Amino acid sequence: MSIDFHDQDGVALITINRPEKSNALDHEHYEALSEAWRRVRDDDAIRVAVITGAGERSFCAGADLKSFVGAPPSLAALMHTQQGQLLNRGLEVWKPVVAAVNGHCLGGGMTLLLAxxxxxxxxxxxxxxxxxxxxxxxxxGGTQRVAQQLPHAIAxxxxxxxxxxxxxxxxxWGLVNRVVPREELLPAAMAYARRLAANAPxxxxxxxxxxxxxxxxxxATGLRMEQLFLRLLQxxxxxxxxxxxxAERRAPRFEGQ
Incomplete structure (x- = not known):
């Protein structure tokens, strides 16, 4: 019962490991997941993250309602807008994230997918x-991202x-890139991740x-931001x-510098 984190060759694999609860998230798991996303954001050696769920039943069933119903946060806690940030709650992670959906992707699992x-x-x-x-x-982010990513009527x-x-x-509807047999799920996600990690970070x-x-x-603002970013990268x-x-007709070896 945990949020598993493994990284190798610039790829971090995050697994929501609570299959007995359909990988639903209670307070403890939300905090562990938040820490995993902060680690991805802050570790320059990590270039890509892959997120999946343990078992064959569920990717993530969202919040564990039993741990939240009847226990709303205090008004003071509501003001702590940067506390316990998540990928889908506003944490800025500019490294690419690949989702490997192994089963039910519902509620908070779906809002995670949209991020x-x-x-x-x-x-x-x-x-x-x-x-x-x-x-x-x-x-x-559920009400925000779904309307951005899908046609209005479907959203x-x-x-x-x-x-x-x-x-x-x-x-x-274009919500996923590929549908693959179960035995090919993680290899397909990792193949995407390795290709992403090989590009200039x-x-x-x-x-x-x-x-x-x-x-x-x-x-106009977007075009200007492109110019500024491009000049920095040059x-x-x-x-x-x-x-x-x-020029040398070989694969580049990017260092992220």
Whole structure:
């Protein structure tokens, strides 16, 4: 019963390991997951993260309602806006995140998925923002990201009806990149991660940040930010290495500097 964290060759694998509870998250697991995301953000040796769930039943069923119902945070705690930050709650992680969805992806699991960048799932995966059926609504970015990432009518159906849907629908709507057999799930996610880790890390992180910030910026501001970021990167060692590698017809060895 834990949030497992393993990193190797620039790739961090985070596993929500609570299969007996469908990988639902209580206070303890939310805090451990928050620490895992901070580690990904702050460790320069980590270039990519992969998030998955333990077992074959569930990726993440969201919040463990038994630990939250009847125990709302104090008003003082509500003001601690940077405490216990999560990927889907606003923690800024510009390194790419790959989701390997091994089963049910519901409620808070779905809002977590919406905060990732590349997504692979098994054919039996199910998805849904089911909170309205329990008297609440999908927080931690649920109402925000789903309307940004999916067509309006589909997003409203998900938010307001709370129905679950299958992997075919997720693929058809562009919610996931690939649907693969179960035995290929983690290898497919890790293959994405290794390809991401091989690219220039500063450029990858800049591209992600610019793309996400474009949702809140006008075009002129976004174009200006591109110019500034590009000018900064032009003096980087990675740009020099990329140029040399191209001229020498070899794979570049980026250091993130």
């Amino acid at each position: 990732t960048d590349l997504r692979v799932c098994v054919p039996t995966a199910t998805f849904g923002l089911t909170e309205v059926r329990r008297g609440v609504f999908p927080a931690n 409203m159906e998900m938010l307001l009806l709370g129905d679950a849907f299958d992997a075919d629908a997720a693929s058809r 500063l450029a990858v992180q800049a591209a992600k940040e610019l793309a996400l910030r474009s949702r809140d910026a006008d075009l 003096d980087s060692q990675d740009v020099a290495e990329g140029t040399r590698a191209f």
